Amino acid sequence: MIQTENLTKQYGNFTAVSNLNLHVQRGQVYGFLGPNGAGKTTTILMLLGILPPTSGNVRLFDLPLTSNHYFTVKRRIGVVGETRHFYDDMTAREYLRFFSNLYVVEKAGERIESLMEAVDLKDFMDVRARDYSRGMQQKLAFVRALLPDPDLLILDEPVSGLDPYGIRQVRQLVQAQNEAGKTVLISSHILSEIERTAHQVGIMHRGRLLAEDTVAGLRARLASEQQIELELSEPRPDLPALLASCSFVKSVKAPGEKGGRRFTVHLSDKNDARARLSQAITAQGGIIVAMRQKEISLEEAFITITEQQIPQLIGPRTEKATP
Amino acid sequence: MNRLNVWRFRWHLACTIQRRDLRATLYSFGPYVTLSAAIAIAATILRNYVKSVQDGGLDILSNPFAIPLFGAVVLSSIYLAIVSTTTIARERDQGTLEVLFYGPVDATAYLLGKYLAQASTCVLMNIVYLAVFWLYALVTNFAFDPGLFWAAILSVAIASAVVAVSILLSTLYRSVRGALSTLLAITLVFLGIQLGHDYAAKLTGQLARGQSNPLLLLQSILAWLDRILNWLSPFAYLERGMDALLRDNTGEYLLMLGLSLLYTAVAFGLAVWTLRRKGACG
Numbered sequence: 001m002i003q004t005e006n007l008t009k010q011y012g013n014f015t016a017v018s019n020l021n022l023h024v025q026r027g028q029v030y031g032f033l034g035p036n037g038a039g040k041t042t043t044i045l046m047l048l049g050i051l052p053p054t055s056g057n058v059r060l061f062d063l064p065l066t067s068n069h070y071f072t073v074k075r076r077i078g079v080v081g082e083t084r085h086f087y088d089d090m091t092a093r094e095y096l097r098f099f100s101n102l103y104v105v106e107k108a109g110e111r112i113e114s115l116m117e118a119v120d121l122k123d124f125m126d127v128r129a130r131d132y133s134r135g136m137q138q139k140l141a142f143v144r145a146l147l148p149d150p151d152l153l154i155l156d157e158p159v160s161g162l163d164p165y166g167i168r169q170v171r172q173l174v175q176a177q178n179e180a181g182k183t184v185l186i187s188s189h190i191l192s193e194i195e196r197t198a199h200q201v202g203i204m205h206r207g208r209l210l211a212e213d214t215v216a217g218l219r220a221r222l223a224s225e226q227q228i229e230l231e232l233s234e235p236r237p238d239l240p241a242l243l244a245s246c247s248f249v250k251s252v253k254a255p256g257e258k259g260g261r262r263f264t265v266h267l268s269d270k271n272d273a274r275a276r277l278s279q280a281i282t283a284q285g286g287i288i289v290a291m292r293q294k295e296i297s298l299e300e301a302f303i304t305i306t307e308q309q310i311p312q313l314i315g316p317r318t319e320k321a322t323p
Numbered sequence: 324m325n326r327l328n329v330w331r332f333r334w335h336l337a338c339t340i341q342r343r344d345l346r347a348t349l350y351s352f353g354p355y356v357t358l359s360a361a362i363a364i365a366a367t368i369l370r371n372y373v374k375s376v377q378d379g380g381l382d383i384l385s386n387p388f389a390i391p392l393f394g395a396v397v398l399s400s401i402y403l404a405i406v407s408t409t410t411i412a413r414e415r416d417q418g419t420l421e422v423l424f425y426g427p428v429d430a431t432a433y434l435l436g437k438y439l440a441q442a443s444t445c446v447l448m449n450i451v452y453l454a455v456f457w458l459y460a461l462v463t464n465f466a467f468d469p470g471l472f473w474a475a476i477l478s479v480a481i482a483s484a485v486v487a488v489s490i491l492l493s494t495l496y497r498s499v500r501g502a503l504s505t506l507l508a509i510t511l512v513f514l515g516i517q518l519g520h521d522y523a524a525k526l527t528g529q530l531a532r533g534q535s536n537p538l539l540l541l542q543s544i545l546a547w548l549d550r551i552l553n554w555l556s557p558f559a560y561l562e563r564g565m566d567a568l569l570r571d572n573t574g575e576y577l578l579m580l581g582l583s584l585l586y587t588a589v590a591f592g593l594a595v596w597t598l599r600r601k602g603a604c605g
Binding site: 045048049050051052068070071074075077079081085086087089098099101102103104145 | 325326329332333335336339340343347350417418419421422423424425426427428429599600602603604
């Protein structure tokens with residue numbers, strides 16, 4: 001669906017995007033992550049043909065963005081960009097009519113009304129878009145993006161400026177679009193949103209794609225050791241020292257929560273040792289009431305990757321993984 | 324999409340953008356202020372002609388509406404130049420240009436839309452000028468020469484060239500201020516050369532024969548620049564074209580019309596190239 005080949009953008013000596021090889025499969029929700037200035041927006045602008053790349057190629061729907069395919073490709077894409085500017089003299093209805101004409105949307109009036117209703121803006125259609133609140137403008141940008149019933153949605157920070165209700169509405173819209181078979185490329189700083197919706201994530205830092213995998217795949221790759229969180233039926237201050245002597249245990253941390261009933265056990269290898277750990281605790285007379293394998297969150301993965309700039313975390317391409 | 328369909332769709336996009344921009348223009352004060360000023364200036368010039376006829380009994384005028392029309396065209400072109408220069412730079416500045424390019428709009432369609440909007444404004448303004456001049460002709464009893472229609476057609480071509488150059492300037496700058504400053508600088512340089520040449524010619528005319536003076540060198544440099552300006556300034560084409568109409572020289576009129584259209588095409592092509600190269604967001 002989206003494929004870039006050694007995509008590079010340079011401004012003088014500064015390299016904004018370096019040899020980017022991005023692959024987004026049809027039907028995926030692809031989370032595009034990176035700190036500010038990582039090159040995400042520059043990449044998106046190059047994908048859309050708005051910014052000419054210094055070198056490299058972009059293919060969308062297996063077609064290059066050349067003059068013969070430009071309009072065919074662009075009519076199949078809906079974009080909610082970082083820029084959300086509207087014409088001062090137009091009402092929301094006029095604005096959407098204008099874009100419907102550009103995209104040649106059939107039955108534009110009905111489509112505008114149904115989309116505005118879906119985002120609770122139907123009562124504000126004849127209000128000037130410039131008078132909308134930030135959240136309403138964001139929703140209007142979403143409606144504009146959905147007007148042509150696009151096969152590919154590119155969303156750059158789609159939930160910024162939205163209240164929790166608005167965030168949920170956008171999430172539902174994204175999920176509904178994806179369930180309808182649409183591909184979504186979503187760039188966001190709100191990692192919990194990406195974690196909930198994305199099948200695949202790509203992490204960019206300083207113009208380079210440092211990691212590309214499923215969220216689960218990234219977790220697995222970054223977890224150098226297993227961590228098990230334990231909760232016992234009653235406090236056992238002696239247990240950490242006893243467990244630490246086991247060969248498969250690297251260390252035990254007792255944070256002192258729940259009156260000394262909770263421990264975090266770091267296992268010395270990646271193999272599943274929950275059965276052996278359970279046996280060791282039972283042998284010491286401990287009663288386990290909860291045992292949970294601690295997973296690295298996307299936020300932790302993101303920070304680890306971008307801070308340490310871990311190279312070569314480009315995982316296998318998945319057709320459509322489960323988030 | 325084959326090449327024909329690409330151009331068909333591009334034309335559709337350009338017309339959509341043109342309609343939006345024309346609507347925005349018609350809802351603004353600018354064209355009405357320009358029209359009022361041009362009509363008032365024309366009325367003043369014609370009033371002077373009438374007074375001259377009343378005082379002298381007879382005045383020989385090949386076409387009394389030629390100078391008022393020339394003034395109106397210059398004024399309209401300046402207005403259109405300012406609007407064209409600011410409109411794209413402002414859209415880039417405010418981010419609406421980037422949003423347009425999120426959709427199926429490319430540099431050619433966008434600039435063609437902008438150009439068509441200004442060109443259609445110019446056509447509407449010229450229709451108003453012709454209607455008002457016809458009324459003036461009824462009131463003053465001056466002959467309403469059909470040649471004015473040809474002059475109006477030429478003036479649209481001239482205004483098109485001005486618009487195309489302004490669009491080119493607009494694609495070069497990110498800010499409205501930068502684009503407008505360059506337009507002003509170019510206008511001042513053009514005016515400076517033309518007025519400087521006239522003034523230097525007047526001064527050197529007063530020198531005694533055989534006298535050597537640095538002014539002569541300056542005058543020859545300015546004369547040389549003025550000759551170049553005759554090919555660079557669209558208003559020089561207008562002057563020559565209207566002069567050709569007064570002299571019934573159809574060949575030169577058509578040449579000026581053709582050159583104006585070629586001027587427009589070259590400036591427009593350069594604007595498209597610049598916008599493609601720079602991208603819609605800067």
